[in-house]
Amino acid sequence: MVDPGKRSKSDETIRAQKGFLSMVDAGLFAIMIFMVSLLIFQSMSIGFFHSSEAARDEFKRESVVDIHEVAMDSIIKETGYIREVEGIDGEKEKRVSYHNVSVETAIGNYLYLKNEANENLGNYDLNELRTDIKQRYISVANNISNYHFALESEYRQADIFISDIDEVEDRTDLPDKRSAYSTSTTLGLETVTITLYIWR
Amino acid sequence: MVKIIQKDQKAVAGFFLDGPILLVVILIITIMIAIISQAYLAHRENLQRKELDKRCLDLKREVQTHPELVIEKENRSENRQFCIEKLEGLDSQEFSENITNDFDLAYQITIEDEREEKEWKFTSEEPKNSDIKSSFEGPILLVEGEENEEVYVGILKVVVW
Numbered sequence: 001m002v003d004p005g006k007r008s009k010s011d012e013t014i015r016a017q018k019g020f021l022s023m024v025d026a027g028l029f030a031i032m033i034f035m036v037s038l039l040i041f042q043s044m045s046i047g048f049f050h051s052s053e054a055a056r057d058e059f060k061r062e063s064v065v066d067i068h069e070v071a072m073d074s075i076i077k078e079t080g081y082i083r084e085v086e087g088i089d090g091e092k093e094k095r096v097s098y099h100n101v102s103v104e105t106a107i108g109n110y111l112y113l114k115n116e117a118n119e120n121l122g123n124y125d126l127n128e129l130r131t132d133i134k135q136r137y138i139s140v141a142n143n144i145s146n147y148h149f150a151l152e153s154e155y156r157q158a159d160i161f162i163s164d165i166d167e168v169e170d171r172t173d174l175p176d177k178r179s180a181y182s183t184s185t186t187l188g189l190e191t192v193t194i195t196l197y198i199w200r
Numbered sequence: 201m202v203k204i205i206q207k208d209q210k211a212v213a214g215f216f217l218d219g220p221i222l223l224v225v226i227l228i229i230t231i232m233i234a235i236i237s238q239a240y241l242a243h244r245e246n247l248q249r250k251e252l253d254k255r256c257l258d259l260k261r262e263v264q265t266h267p268e269l270v271i272e273k274e275n276r277s278e279n280r281q282f283c284i285e286k287l288e289g290l291d292s293q294e295f296s297e298n299i300t301n302d303f304d305l306a307y308q309i310t311i312e313d314e315r316e317e318k319e320w321k322f323t324s325e326e327p328k329n330s331d332i333k334s335s336f337e338g339p340i341l342l343v344e345g346e347e348n349e350e351v352y353v354g355i356l357k358v359v360v361w
Binding site: 022023025026029030033034036037038040041058059062063066067069070071073074075139140144145 | 220221224225228229231232235236238239253257260279280281336337338339340341351353355
């Protein structure tokens with residue numbers, strides 16, 4: 001007669017094995033559930049980051065248009081260039097021209113005069129004009145919108161490249177993550193493109 | 201009879217053995233539900249924020265071209281060039297009646313003139329800290345006087361919630 005309360009050794013071994021297998025099953029199930037939930041979280045998170053990135057990009061695009069248009073339309077009260085010319089008596093005299101002009105006109109003047117200087121038609125010190133253009137962009141891009149900027153344009157043999165960061169000297173120094181917006185103006189009969197780059 | 205008792209014993213013993221496993225499974229499912237609901241809430245908040253960002257830009261574009269606010273040259277509204285005289289004569293109620301009457305969200309629009317430290321504020325209601333907000337801040341021009349125009353740089357701030 002077999003005592004029902006007594007289990008054989010082989011029964012206990014089988015039950016221990018089954019218990020162990022159940023634990024392994026539960027562990028695998030846990031890993032699977034974790035992976036599925038992380039996958040769902042990840043896919044939602046990617047959507048989240050992508051869309052916020054897209055929104056930031058749209059704000060940045062709007063900003064670069066605002067900064068460029070406002071800076072170009074704003075007025076420089078006093079600016080000028082210095083040209084050294086020979087007077088009648090042979091003495092060198094300096095003539096300073098001041099303008100009450102929009103920044104767009106100032107950029108046009110700068111490019112036109114620099115091109116003339118390159119063709120040896122005159123000797124212009126355009127630093128004052130350049131500084132005034134730079135100050136206007138610093139006020140709009142840096143102070144109001146908190147962006148770094150670079151302004152670029154060229155006309156015949158003349159070019160202009162202005163940035164608030166001294167190390168940024170030409171287009172190759174610009175960071176990859178930037179926004180750009182271009183406008184056109186006319187110099188003589190030529191269309192000149194002026195491009196603004198912004199970044200943070 | 202003996203066989204039935206044996207089966208019952210096994211069943212009772214099996215339940216106690218599977219108890220910890222059951223606990224682990226319940227714990228894991230709870231964590232999974234918590235993670236997914238967290239992700240869903242973040243996703244939903246992001247959708248709301250995205251919609252708000254879009255509406256914020258729409259309102260900003262509407263405001264910066266509105267003929268009741270900007271100067272007009274040859275019957276054309278000048279983009280981003282706000283007329284100081286027009287701003288002086290407006291209050292929040294007139295602003296909401298004439299300019300933002302189609303806008304169904306709460307907003308606050310601030311135009312600042314840094315030169316004179318002047319400020320014009322138009323708001324539909326006071327914002328609460330708990331609201332999800334979207335805001336945009338950009339440069340504008342402020343034009344004073346119709347004949348001898350004086351042009352200054354200002355700031356336009358738009359907040360919607």
